[in-house]
Amino acid sequence: xxxxxxxxxxxxxxxxxxxxxxxxxxxxxxxxxxxxxxxxxxxxxxxxxxxxxxxxxxxxxxxxxxxxxxxxxxxxxxxxxxxxxxxxxxxxxxxxxxxxxx
Numbered sequence: 001x002x003x004x005x006x007x008x009x010x011x012x013x014x015x016x017x018x019x020x021x022x023x024x025x026x027x028x029x030x031x032x033x034x035x036x037x038x039x040x041x042x043x044x045x046x047x048x049x050x051x052x053x054x055x056x057x058x059x060x061x062x063x064x065x066x067x068x069x070x071x072x073x074x075x076x077x078x079x080x081x082x083x084x085x086x087x088x089x090x091x092x093x094x095x096x097x098x099x100x101x102x
Contacts, residue, residue, distance in 0.1 A: 025032045 022029075022032060027035075
């Protein structure tokens, strides 16, 4: 309950400060609004750039992961083929060995 009140007080203080800042600004409202708009555009562009970089990074990691999985799959297939071949060789040798004993 106490932290809720504190949070509400902080938010109210921020809102009041922003309002007073706009009201007491030394420039005309239209100039202040243009500055706010410009800063918003700058922030938007910066955010978009960072988000694009983030997506690029994620895409790179995804592609590397895909490549790693593909390589591991190929290795598993190769190992499986070798194992099957070894089993066939061992089986044929066993059969040959048993037929020689008979």
